[in-house]
Amino acid sequence: MSDSTTNLLLPYLMAAQAQKHVTHNEALRLLDGLVQLSVKSRGLSAPPASPADGDRYIVASGATGGWAGWHLNVALWTDGTWLRLPPREGWRAWVEDEELLLVRNGADWQPVIPTTLDDLTRLGIGMAASAGSPFSAKLNSALWTALYAADGGSGDLTQTLNRETDGDDAGLILQTDFSTRALMGMFGSDQLRIAVSPNGLVFRDALGVDPATGIADQPNLPRFKAYTNYDNYVGVDTWTTLGINTAEYNDQGCFDAGTNRFVAPVTGTYLFGASLLYKINASSNARMRARLVLNGSTEIRGSFGEISSAHVSEATALWLQTMVPLDAGDTVALQGAFRAADGYFAADHTTFWGTKIG
Known part of the structure; x- marks a missing residue:
């Protein structure tokens, strides 16, 4: 028979055990450290100088001092000593200084809300995406902003619409109740075109720009x-x-x-x-x-x-x-x-x- 629980490794009280309160209190300390797990930080590789009782940390890489060998483990300061809590698959921890919720996945801690999404086939925001519109969003406003230089970016913001051939379309289609009212872009040629429609069926070109000369034309100007x-x-x-x-x-x-x-x-x-x-x-x-x-x-x-x-x-x-x-x-x-x-x-x-x- 095991002397501890399977998941949290809480010690059992054994038959005819002396000083049962010691084992019981140890189990309570472990529960107090693990239940509703919230750590101060995950950026320290060595213990802080003056921890408060109950402080918890996810130990960073290159752990030294009293945390040597505790890489990515949970360190709990309790009763004047550091207690190592080896994480298990699926544990969740709130990181207080980052306001970030992590989950233990394999050998690492990862954000519950992933920071990287690759190779998705569909994404719907506020609505279901479809095969014809694999990215769909139903919302009242949207914002795109540049990554500033202070945040590690260039401060620029560009958006690219790429098409396969010059006979294909690349542009914006503006609709009213899913009936097209305006087109802006390159549609079936390299000419930049702005066109409007009163009914989604008949379109009039308001502006065209010749790609060879850059000359703008307003074909329906009075x-x-x-x-x-x-x-x-x-x-x-x-x-x-x-x-x-x-x-x-x-x-x-x-x-x-x-x-x-x-x-x-x-x-x-x-x-x-x-x-x-x-x-x-x-x-x-x-x-x-x-x-x-x-x-x-x-x-x-x-x-x-x-x-x-x-x-x-x-x-x-x-x-x-x-x-x-x-x-x-x-x-x-x-x-x-x-x-x-x-x-x-x-x-x-x-x-x-x-x-x-x-």
């Missing part, structure tokens, strides 16, 4: 260039909306050739310009004037111009340019007028253009 294909006659002192009726370029359909005006598809800041070529009617003394008007009647500040010297037919030109904030649905039109004598704004060379810039 912008146009248009001209008149006939000579526009305008009388004296009469502001007239010019018949800019032919669009050379008309992204987003923002220019209405039927009404000779630009219609803002969205609220923003726009840049407009115009070039007007004079064509004589009866007198070269005509004074050519031009302006841009908002919503049919309001002159846009900074857009007015006039040439007051004598004109040369089909050679004298007037240029306008200005910037204006618009609300969605606002219109901008080009108007011309003459002073002193009437005349024409020449076909093909009288142009109007604009683009959204902000």
